[in-house]
Amino acid sequence: MTVSEVTSAPQDTRKPSFWYGLPLGYVSLDLHPPAERLMGIVNQLRGLPDQERDEADRALRLYAGIVSLLNTNRVQECALGVHPDDAGGFTTSVFTVSTMLTAGNSAKLVVAGLAGSAADGRDEGMRPLDLPCGIGFLSEKRSPAPRSSRRPEAGDAAPSHIWQGTVAVAAPSTPELIVLQMVTPNLDSADAYRDILLGIARTLTFANPARAAADNEDKEPEALTGAAAAMRNDFG
Template sequence: MDLNPPFERVLELVKQVLSLPDELRGHAERVVRFYTGIVGLLNAQNVLGCALGLHPDESGGFMSSVITVSAFPAMGGNAKLVVASLAGSAADRPDEGMRPLNLPCGAGFLAEKIRRAPAPGAPPEGSDTAPEGTVWQGTVAVTGPGARDIVVLQLVTSAVDLADSYRDVLLGVAHTLSFTDPLLTEAADNSNRQGSGAAAAIESDFG
């Protein structure tokens, strides 16, 4: 999901909605309002990236999931101490769905729970209350060496019965997390390649 869509793209989307026939315009407007509301909510919660998943189920339909990556400044400025403290307390509370993690990028913890959440769709006729559903929510928090922010990965799905599988997905993503800028790594690799061979030898000989 693009959390910072260019103004031109938003304007073009509005034009497309306004050009739709009357019988379709109302539905499209609700979808656009829902999208802009979600983007505003995610931006307000320091979300850096968001991906939506649709997965086929056994009945021929689809299950949905949402994974987000957020960053929050640590209280006191020492993110490593905050995460270490939470990871330590997680070891004492496995019954609450918390456990410490030792990830390639550093120490962290996993927290998971099943909770009620707003569900897609219009309220039942005669009711102003939004529909609710049950979701599984998994959260991984971690920080890297020298980092001031705590990075939070969160996966939410309505497929509560498949929580074990979604937990594996979340942990798999967490194990790929790195605090190394891939562009800097690529630049260093290119520099090393350019610094070898005949050209490098001539440059070395002549300073």
């Protein structure tokens, strides 16, 4: 597995940038599609036959609704994953990165408290993490899969449960948590997807890797450290 890209959350005056490695097999959903692209799609839809136009219009409206929902929930990244399984088929997952505000400037205190409750066994579904970027925690659970109220006939083919893994880390000098989440309907592959989630979490950094690489360009090659080492170790 190799790093396919290093992603930065959009910058503004409130929060710092952060970067992480996204492994192969994941395709990012465009959460900020330009108006020109959307208008181009609409114009293409107008030229389709009636049935195809209706189906494409529903898909476009679904995409717009998902993007709106993700943006409302401060999601910075949504990536769809497809990987081969041992049975010769494919297993799917959804990976998201979001930011969550905490009261005051207590993000580190929130993470420390949750990690502490995980460490002493008060919450069996959580465990503390010592990541290169700081202290965090891992939470995982199995939940009933959501059902579509618009297409109840699809319920029989849909999975009954999903596995959900969440890693949270406090952003430096801000009241925000960086939340990495992996969801898959393939419960048998939960261990593999937990490893992928933890691998991504170990590459999370608040220092621009490109700037660090530029600073080291004229130096003699040496052992990788920090985020660069994490990416090499976890993604090859």
